[in-house]
Amino acid sequence: MLKHLFKLIWNKKKENFLLISEILISFMVIFAVFTLLVYNYQNYKQPAGFDAEDVWAVDLGVMNISKHKDSASVVHENLRNVMKDLPQVKSISFSNGNVPFADNYISMGLTYKKKEIYPDVYSVEDGYKDVLRLTLVSGRWFSPEDNGREKSTIILNEEAKQQLFGSGNAIGKTITQYDDKMKVIGVVQNIKGQSDFKVATAGAYQRIDTGRIRGMSQMLVRLMPGMDAAFEGKMYKLIASTIKSTNLEIKHLVDMKAEKNKETTIPMIIFFIVAGFLIINVALGIFGVLWYNINKRRAEIGLRRAIGATATSVSMQLLGEALVIATFSLIIGSFFAVQFPLLKVFDLPASVYLQAQFLAILFIYLLVVICALYPGKQAASIYPAVALHEE
Amino acid sequence: MIQLKNIEKVYRTDTVETQALNNINLRVAKGEFLSIMGPSGCGKSTLLNIMGLLDAPSKGDILIDAQQTLSLNDRKLANFRNSKIGFIFQSYHLINDLQVVDNVELPLLYRNSSAKERRMLATEALEKVGLSNRIHHFPTQLSGGQKQRVAIARAIVGRPEIILADEPTGNLDSAMGNEIMNILLELNRVEGTTIVMVTHDPNMAQRTHRLLRLFDGSQVQ
16 A cells, blocks of 8 residues: 555656655754754753852952052952851862853863863862862862962863863873863863853863952852842942952852743744644645645545445545655655754754754655545545535 | 346435436346447446446345355455456556556556566456557556456456446447457457446447346336
């Protein structure tokens, strides 16, 4: 019967051309939707690598202090002491502007045996790991023993370590930035610092130069859970009076994350709505064409009933024909879809395209089955004696 | 072979009731060639449809091979039609998108037969009607007589015991009509197939074993 259906559809390919094209175009759109969905979902599923809950980022703004190194250190130390005195504060760390979910991006070239990478650079203090609850994979985090070393120390994330050292050990190796030599002392888990939906990129952590005001423009504070706006106001006043900053700003990392997530979710929702309308159009198209086919083929349906087809087999035949038409479209569509991983379009992993292709095929078959069920049922109810008298 | 008892058929709409058949009693013996005649609208095709289990009577019984058929469900009725009855229609009812041989194979698709067996039986049936050289043609490439011969091949491919023909020569000129009639007579004589044929042509009816005349849904002869 399947061969018969293929033959029937193949011989009517001109009549079915429009429907085949319509399903093909919808397959490509659905494939794009699922590619986006699978890619974002795969990224979403990856561990964040840190805990943004109850962490506030304080942008210290322009501080009214001398440019003298020691003077800057005193201001920061004062602030640290004031903050530590608050019982609601669990830990703090100064950092450069490259805090998670910020719009800033700081990078530098790191080289190891002629291999060069450009990771995100986070200038941090020893307490940074505790504030963000980073997970150490190997080696150690910064500590006072790094003070006054001849070579500065650096910590890589897994992605940066993979790019520079592959599966080899990175701990103890020396990497360079221009003429500066840095010893790798640890590897931490990747962090998704751009949004929940963005893939973690290579990252490197440097110990902050406590004398550089610009390098310490942010203060990350981990608080007790449940701190409210009243506490935020109190903390704001305290910091402002301590450092005499003119444009101090406090942001919650979870809010910053939500804002960043919107950059992915809003275009995705718009795309889904557009695709949804297209799918509705396609569904109506398939439904209409099948309905028209049945009315055009009443005599054939009557004949089939007369020569031995049951009502169910007529219904199944029409469903089968719709699935065969869909199969023709999907074969052509799959040919185009497999070009994406083969040609590395958009540089996404092949698994994303393959999963999206599989889901799109399933979706199209499901759509066709839903659209063909009712017309198929109508065809089955055609009375053979009546249908045979129609031309 | 076929027995109709007190068959009545009434078509009802909201406002009109039409009596298509009225108290028809008929026995068709095995190997008999029966023709049915009557004016247009007298119920000939309705009677044939009821005999072929394509339509159910409003009243009465239909027995084929002594088996009561009205109580059969859709699946059993379909099997019954597939294995026991072959249909020939005035307008051929061929599927234009399928080659001649595929059209002939159609009834076998609803049986458990292999593709090889289907092709063999279809080719054999086409040989019987003299169309073995047209098996890969499409119906649109054939003349009316050739189309009707394809329809006959389709009717006999499953080796049914009964053939029901609804004005098989109605769309053909007399030469073609005779050719088709000869094939049916040959089938009846050689294979012993029971044939019931609706016709308007008295010359064709004369060549059959028996004639049944209908008028306003009732038997008059």
